[in-house]
């Protein structure tokens with residue numbers, strides 16, 4: 076399962092990424108650098124993209140249409 080890194084736009088494997096929770100949503104990043112960038116300005120990145128999945132429950136099923 077893959078989601079999009081909200082900072083750089085790369086696809087990230089949910090099984091390998093460590094999520095950052097923000098406003099009730101979990102965000103995933105390709106690298107520590109992207110993670111740090113998001114943590115520094117979460118609202119900036121969270122507002123710019125809508126790639127997000129619920130942090131609890133069906134982690135393997137992001138709430139967006141399959142590609």
Ligand SMILES: [Zn+2]
Pocket residue numbers: 080082083084085104105106109
């Ligand atoms: Zn990235």
